[in-house]
Amino acid sequence: MRALISVSDKTGIVDFAKKLSSLGVDIISTGGTFKVLKEAGLDVINISDVTGFPECLDGRVKTLHPNIHAGLLAIRDNKEHMAQLKELNVDTIDFVVVNLYPFKQTIMKPGVSLEECIENIDIGGPTMLRAAAKNYQDVSVIIDPADYDKVLSELENGKVSKETNFYLAAKVFNHTAYYDSMIANYLRDKAGLPKYPDTLSMTFEKVQDMRYGENPHQSAAFYKEVGTNEGMLTSLKQLHGKELSFNNINDTHGALELLKEYEEPTVVACKHSNPCGVASGKDIHEAYVKAYSTDPTSIFGGIVCANRPIDKATAEEISKIFLEIVLAPSFDEDALEILTQKKNIRLLTLDNISKKQPSTAFDVKKVSGGILVQDIDNELLGGELNCVTDRKPTEKEMEDLLFTWKIVKYTKSNGIAIGKDLQSVGIGPGQVNRIWATEQAIDHGQKQLGEDFVKGAVLASDAFFPFSDCVEAAHKAGITAIIQPGGSVRDQESIDACNKYGIAMVFTGMRHFRH
Numbered sequence: 240m241r242a243l244i245s246v247s248d249k250t251g252i253v254d255f256a257k258k259l260s261s262l263g264v265d266i267i268s269t270g271g272t273f274k275v276l277k278e279a280g281l282d283v284i285n286i287s288d289v290t291g292f293p294e295c296l297d298g299r300v301k302t303l304h305p306n307i308h309a310g311l312l313a314i315r316d317n318k319e320h321m322a323q324l325k326e327l328n329v330d331t332i333d334f335v336v337v338n339l340y341p342f343k344q345t346i347m348k349p350g351v352s353l354e355e356c357i358e359n360i361d362i363g364g365p366t367m368l369r370a371a372a373k374n375y376q377d378v379s380v381i382i383d384p385a386d387y388d389k390v391l392s393e394l395e396n397g398k399v400s401k402e403t404n405f406y407l408a409a410k411v412f413n414h415t416a417y418y419d420s421m422i423a424n425y426l427r428d429k430a431g432l433p434k435y436p437d438t439l440s441m442t443f444e445k446v447q448d449m450r451y452g453e454n455p456h457q458s459a460a461f462y463k464e465v466g467t468n469e470g471m472l473t474s475l476k477q478l479h480g481k482e483l484s485f486n487n488i489n490d491t492h493g494a495l496e497l498l499k500e501y502e503e504p505t506v507v508a509c510k511h512s513n514p515c516g517v518a519s520g521k522d523i524h525e526a527y528v529k530a531y532s533t534d535p536t537s538i539f540g541g542i543v544c545a546n547r548p549i550d551k552a553t554a555e556e557i558s559k560i561f562l563e564i565v566l567a568p569s570f571d572e573d574a575l576e577i578l579t580q581k582k583n584i585r586l587l588t589l590d591n592i593s594k595k596q597p598s599t600a601f602d603v604k605k606v607s608g609g610i611l612v613q614d615i616d617n618e619l620l621g622g623e624l625n626c627v628t629d630r631k632p633t634e635k636e637m638e639d640l641l642f643t644w645k646i647v648k649y650t651k652s653n654g655i656a657i658g659k660d661l662q663s664v665g666i667g668p669g670q671v672n673r674i675w676a677t678e679q680a681i682d683h684g685q686k687q688l689g690e691d692f693v694k695g696a697v698l699a700s701d702a703f704f705p706f707s708d709c710v711e712a713a714h715k716a717g718i719t720a721i722i723q724p725g726g727s728v729r730d731q732e733s734i735d736a737c738n739k740y741g742i743a744m745v746f747t748g749m750r751h752f753r754h
Contacts, residue, residue, distance in 0.1 A: 241310075242334035243286075244276070245269045245302070245364065247341055248384065253279045255336070255387040262394055264334065269294070269301045302363040311335065311370040315377045334390075335371035335380045339364045339418055343465055346425055353429060360422055368411045375408035376401055382414050417442050421465050428599060435612065441601075446473055449485045459485045470499075470594025478570065479578070480585030486511075487542070487585065491564055494544040497649040499595050500619070501546060503661075506530040510541040513669070517646050518662040523547040523567075527556055529662045534687060535560075542566070546592055549574045568592050619645065621748025627725065627734050632697075632743040636720040639697045640745065644722050647699040648751040655680045655709075657718065659696035664688055673700065677709045681716045695719055702750040703727040710736040710744075719743065724750040 242264050246252050249272065256266055256276050268276055269286040276283045287293050290304040310332040313320040324331065340361035345351060371380035379390055379399045386407060393399045420440035427436065443462035452459030461483075463473035472492050477483070483491075494509035501519060506526040508516035515537035518529030523545050531538055539560055545567040549557070554574035557565060558581060565578065566587040578586055596615045604611045626632065632640060643658030650656055651669035655676040658664055665684030667676035677698070684693045694717030703726045704710065710733050713721060721737065725746030737744045 240333040241265045243267045243332050244336040245272050246338045248338045250384045251387055256281055258391050270298055302367055308370050312374050335367055337364050337368055338382050365415045368415055372408035372411040375404040379404050380407050380411050382411055452485045470591035476588045478586040487564055490542045494542045498544045498546055499593050500645040504547045507544045508538045508541055510537045513651055514646055516663055524552045527553050533663045554578050625746045627746055628737045628744045630741055630743045632720045636697055640720055640722040643697055643699040647701045652701055652752045652754055654701040656699045657684050657696050664696050674708045677712050693717055704733045707732045707736040714740040
């Protein structure tokens with residue numbers, strides 16, 4: 240029996256090769272792997288002694304030779320195949336142990352050149368892997384050091400089973416598909432190919448298996464995109480608490496993406512992916528107290544994200560209620576001492592918490608039989624704000640309008656948000672018509688903060704008003720300014736109503752549906 244070993248990840252390879260050799264397997268190797276195994280005292284056959292041809296072109300050509308691939312692809316039960324091998328003086332290869340050039344690690348290096356990335360595209364490795372995997376009934380092909388022990392345990396009992404070889408072969412094709420997709424995506428961006436090509440392959444790496452999905456009867460796993468994940472949800476560090484669930488991660492995503500819109504000290508509280516309390520303040524303690532006061536009912540059992548470190552005073556407030564998650568850039572030692580006394584709260588940190596997703600990123604939604612793919616909604620306004628009413632917003636109203644516009648951007652459609660003094664007052668998410676969302680937001684604000692507090696607040700709508708009924712409701716509540724995209728054929732009806740009641744209204748020229 241013969242094994243061909245050529246690995247970039249040399250984890251455990253010396254011990255594995257020694258055990259193969261002790262079981263009577265001859266070792267063939269190439270380049271750096273050959274050197275490592277030789278230095279470990281193994282009797283190793285150089286690939287050139289098998290091919291009768293020297294490694295050349297800076298190592299680009301080593302294994303691309305009939306003596307290798309005939310030895311891999313020959314079906315042992317096929318008499319003609321075996322006769323041809325004998326005639327050609329080619330021996331079979333029974334084990335292939337290969338992992339590929341580190342293309343992913345290369346493209347992630349700061350300032351790496353295109354040329355260096357191209358050099359780290361493996362050619363011979365995938366070819367050998369695919370050949371061996373195709374002939375799985377006769378060849379054991381191993382790409383993962385985690386499989387070394389499994390192969391050895393079976394080999395010690397006589398031979399590797401066909402079932403194990405099939406498992407290993409399937410693992411190979413999954414891996415080479417991932418590898419090729421990663422290369423294709425990198426080169427697509429570099430070459431300026433269409434962002435939405437005729438065929439689309441995406442590469443993700445598993446972060447963890449989930450206990451279950453959105454509901455207990457659904458299985459689930461969490462995957463990350465290949466490439467830099469700086470400031471992204473997949474770079475979270477957990478300091479305390481039990482394992483994150485599917486819904487924890489999904490809800491935290493909604494809160495985190497909204498938080499990234501703010502530069503000032505801000506806290507976002509989220510429940511079921513919808514914001515339920517948002518506030519900015521002079522410090523993170525003030526921001527938390529304001530956000531909590533907006534909706535102390537919904538925040539219970541929710542997610543809190545902050546864009547400043549959690550200090551002792553803030554931790555003392557947080558500890559008064561049950562929260563699933565608190566995410567921040569860091570926690571002061573005093574804050575950790577307070578919060579870790581709560582067994583079930585999950586404490587998470589994220590460096591570069593304000594960094595937004597890159598413009599090249601996709602937003603992907605699964606639908607029956609396929610996926611919908613679109614750009615990430617990284618924009619906020621469609622250009623200059625356009626005041627369409629006789630009265631223009633005051634400086635304070637404009638500050639609150641922009642603050643509240645960010646909230647409604649991350650509120651499920653139809654979405655309405657009301658804000659005042661850099662604090663959410665009421666949020667109406669996910670209604671089937673806009674007036675219900677408006678009424679819900681007003682009603683919540685009046686019941687929680689009082690009718691007097693709602694007076695003088697501002698209102699944001701994620702899409703245009705089809706009728707003036709929302710303006711009428713806003714006027715009755717004492718709302719003084721509105722921000723919305725505009726674009727309805729009945730815009731003038733809403734503008735006239737605003738002028739009638741002295742409400743300032745600005746158009747953004749950009750809607751933010753969130754379905």
